[in-house]
Amino acid sequence: MTGKPILEIDHLRVSFRIQDQYYAAVDDVSLTVNEDEVVAIVGESGCGKSALALAVMGLHPPQKTKLEGSIIFKGTNLLSLSTSQLNKIRGKDIGMIFQDPLTALNPLMTIGRQIEESMDYHMKLSSMEKRQRTLELLKRVGIPNPEKTYHRYPHELSGGMRQRVVIAIAIACEPSLIIADEPTTALDVTIQAQIMGLLKELQQQMKTGIILITHDLGVVAEMADRVAVMYAGEIVELADVETLFHHPLHPYTRSLLHSIPSAQTRKEKLHVIQGIVPSLQKMPRTGCRFQSRISWIDESKHEPNPILREVEPGHWVRCTCYQHFYFPHDHIGDVGYGIS
Amino acid sequence: MAFLKVNHLKVYYPVRGGFFRRIVDYVKAVDDISFELRQGETYGLVGESGCGKTTTGRTIIGLIKATAGEIVLEGTDLTKLSRRQFYPYRKDIQMIFQDPYSSLNPRKRVLDIVAEPIRNFEKLSPQEEKRKVQYFIERVGLNPESIYKYPHEFSGGQRQRIGIARALTLNPKLIIADEPVSALDVSVQAQVLNFMKEIQEEFQLTYLFISHDLGIIRHMCDRIGIMYRGRFVEEGTCEEIFRNPQHIYTKRLLSAIPNADPRQRRQQFHLREEVEREYKQSYHRYFDDDGRVYPLKKISETHSVAIP
Ligand SMILES: Nc1ncnc2c1ncn2[C@@H]1O[C@H](COP(=O)(O)OP(=O)(O)OP(=O)(O)O)[C@@H](O)[C@H]1O
Ligand SMILES: Nc1ncnc2c1ncn2[C@@H]1O[C@H](COP(=O)(O)OP(=O)(O)OP(=O)(O)O)[C@@H](O)[C@H]1O
Ligand SMILES: [Mg+2]
Ligand SMILES: [Mg+2]
Numbered sequence: 174m175t176g177k178p179i180l181e182i183d184h185l186r187v188s189f190r191i192q193d194q195y196y197a198a199v200d201d202v203s204l205t206v207n208e209d210e211v212v213a214i215v216g217e218s219g220c221g222k223s224a225l226a227l228a229v230m231g232l233h234p235p236q237k238t239k240l241e242g243s244i245i246f247k248g249t250n251l252l253s254l255s256t257s258q259l260n261k262i263r264g265k266d267i268g269m270i271f272q273d274p275l276t277a278l279n280p281l282m283t284i285g286r287q288i289e290e291s292m293d294y295h296m297k298l299s300s301m302e303k304r305q306r307t308l309e310l311l312k313r314v315g316i317p318n319p320e321k322t323y324h325r326y327p328h329e330l331s332g333g334m335r336q337r338v339v340i341a342i343a344i345a346c347e348p349s350l351i352i353a354d355e356p357t358t359a360l361d362v363t364i365q366a367q368i369m370g371l372l373k374e375l376q377q378q379m380k381t382g383i384i385l386i387t388h389d390l391g392v393v394a395e396m397a398d399r400v401a402v403m404y405a406g407e408i409v410e411l412a413d414v415e416t417l418f419h420h421p422l423h424p425y426t427r428s429l430l431h432s433i434p435s436a437q438t439r440k441e442k443l444h445v446i447q448g449i450v451p452s453l454q455k456m457p458r459t460g461c462r463f464q465s466r467i468s469w470i471d472e473s474k475h476e477p478n479p480i481l482r483e484v485e486p487g488h489w490v491r492c493t494c495y496q497h498f499y500f501p502h503d504h505i506g507d508v509g510y511g512i513s
Numbered sequence: 514m515a516f517l518k519v520n521h522l523k524v525y526y527p528v529r530g531g532f533f534r535r536i537v538d539y540v541k542a543v544d545d546i547s548f549e550l551r552q553g554e555t556y557g558l559v560g561e562s563g564c565g566k567t568t569t570g571r572t573i574i575g576l577i578k579a580t581a582g583e584i585v586l587e588g589t590d591l592t593k594l595s596r597r598q599f600y601p602y603r604k605d606i607q608m609i610f611q612d613p614y615s616s617l618n619p620r621k622r623v624l625d626i627v628a629e630p631i632r633n634f635e636k637l638s639p640q641e642e643k644r645k646v647q648y649f650i651e652r653v654g655l656n657p658e659s660i661y662k663y664p665h666e667f668s669g670g671q672r673q674r675i676g677i678a679r680a681l682t683l684n685p686k687l688i689i690a691d692e693p694v695s696a697l698d699v700s701v702q703a704q705v706l707n708f709m710k711e712i713q714e715e716f717q718l719t720y721l722f723i724s725h726d727l728g729i730i731r732h733m734c735d736r737i738g739i740m741y742r743g744r745f746v747e748e749g750t751c752e753e754i755f756r757n758p759q760h761i762y763t764k765r766l767l768s769a770i771p772n773a774d775p776r777q778r779r780q781q782f783h784l785r786e787e788v789e790r791e792y793k794q795s796y797h798r799y800f801d802d803d804g805r806v807y808p809l810k811k812i813s814e815t816h817s818v819a820i821p
Contacts, residue, residue, distance in 0.1 A: 361725040366769035388698045391771025414775040432703040434732035443703035
């Protein structure tokens with residue numbers, strides 16, 4: 174189903190400097206993305222999803238951030254490149270889509286000009302060719318009336334249209350990898366469905382690998398081939414999408430799937446994960462990081478130094494606590510996931 | 514008698530232009546809607562971005578002036594009241610806002626944030642005020658010591674609770690919750706939704722619940738109104754809307770909900786395509802020549818659809 178690896182993240186650690194000390198927000202993460210594959214990264218707010226994405230794109234300010242490990246993109250370690258070498262790859266071979274399309278667009282420049290500018294940097298095209306290609310791209314991302322939109326400014330478009338423009342820019346140079354950080358969070362469901370359809374189509378037509386970051390598990394179920402679940406800077410579970418939704422193992426994954434409102438939960442209590450995500454400074458650096466949130470599970474059931482272990486082919490889980498996990502008894506049965 | 518009745522409500526925003534900033538046109542944000550809330554129920558208002566949900570909510574609490582129509586709360590038409598006459602009713606209707614990060618003043622302590630409505634309406638001694646704030650802060654599940662902290666010291670879910678505590682201080686009857694959990698991630702979202710249901714029983718609250726997340730609407734609401742471009746396309750019980758949608762726009766909205774079962778991916782995709790085809794083909798059966806939604810027509814005691 175999937176092709177050869179295009180991105181190999183190996184033992185990546187991203188640490189932020191806070192009052193002269195470094196704290197890891199991404200802590201020893203390894204993850205591979207193959208061509209033609211959508212890998213979703215899910216997890217609670219603050220678990221390090223964006224920090225990971227920014228590291229791949231080389232967008233962390235070096236004065237405040239320490240990067241360790243390696244990120245091999247098509248054979249080159251991105252962490253060893255200079256800024257100017259990185260700039261050549263960024264935007265051409267790696268496209269980016271962020272949550273808020275307004276921050277990604279220049280308010281003072283027409284849509285057409287912005288798309289052309291993204292080509293200027295990486296492709297040698299005459300202005301006729303560029304214009305032609307821009308109109309094609311606008312059409313491709315489903316913008317009605319490309320000629321008119323070409324001359325428009327970002328504020329004159331709706332949120333959904335803006336996000337399409339951002340996608341047009343991201344795919345302008347036919348990247349082999351797209352990183353989409355919450356691409357539909359700011360949009361409503363109908364537009365979200367359109368954008369998801371569009372991304373899926375691009376992936377199939379251009380064999381693009383996609384890293385999709387979101388906390389919407391419905392979006393993940395519809396888009397992803399594989400899913401990495403992050404908690405407190407670590408991957409706690411990694412599996413293909415069906416396995417993850419139908420046979421989740423890690424307590425965190427199971428709790429997350431349990432919190433989704435669905436047809437069955439109507440008029441009932443939703444599952445809530447006890448406690449809060451620890452801040453970077455307070456995060457436990459040894460033992461199972463999820464331990465404090467499932468305090469009813471005996472301490473001895475956790476590993477002292479949990480590793481991510483392949484428990485079935487392609488299905489990885491951290492810590493042994495999953496073998497002993499159950500929901501507290503006041504809870505409404507372990508149905509595992511929230512199918513609507 | 515209905516607890517709150519909205520009758521033929523219209524809210525138009527003027528669009529100014531030209532040299533003299535004259536009114537050149539109107540945005541018909543809410544264009545003739547009618548619905549009623551019964552005591553103790555949760556009524557969901559759903560629709561795509563810009564369809565007029567927030568405008569409806571803000572008009573009911575009196576933050577925006579109605580262009581036409583009535584808002585009748587327990588027999589009194591609020592739109593006919595002067596500012597002074599409206600004042601006592603303001604206590605009865607409170608609003609919870611979408612974003613717990615920007616809706617709380619970062620420079621104020623929790624005590625001052627939560628006490629603000631009390632200060633506007635009741636004369637209490639500092640001790641009484643503090644006791645009251647602590648009572649509600651405890652009721653929303655936060656530590657009473659929290660009142661001396663600032664918003665940034667709390668998580669998103671906790672901040673949303675502070676907003677709710679503030680809305681509860683005046684014993685409101687109706688709470689308008691405008692996307693109260695959209696900015697929160699699933700497990701925190703679950704916390705806030707559970708909590709809203711708990712206090713609904715305890716304080717006998719009626720909710721107008723605004724959201725574009727249909728999964729949450731289904732979980733929370735007794736009845737639902739679907740809005741499209743300032744009008745209602747359909748209204749019914751939760752059952753009716755989810756099991757037997759009639760208007761093509763409702764069907765489109767429902768088919769767009771991401772399906773949390775990866776095994777149904779293909780079916781979901783085909784369903785969406787089919788609905789999209791139907792939407793294009795039968796558009797003229799559901800919208801008039803100007804693309805406007807027809808008036809609602811009753812198809813059962815509780816279910817209405819905008820069809821000619
Ligand atoms: N520049 C920074 N300096 C210090 N700490 C940071 C910085 N950026 C992020 N962090 C911290 O690193 C952790 C991971 O943040 P990150 O933005 O990657 O989370 P996330 O998983 O993307 O969350 P969300 O779902 O809210 O976007 C958080 O605890 C965050 O507060
Ligand atoms: N102050 C204003 N002046 C002019 N037009 C406005 C104003 N506020 C809202 N509008 C317009 O009125 C319409 C309805 O807006 P409203 O905010 O009520 O929508 P909504 O359903 O709450 O959307 P969302 O889901 O994006 O919050 C939109 O077209 C909007 O652009
Ligand atoms: Mg993020
Ligand atoms: Mg709104």
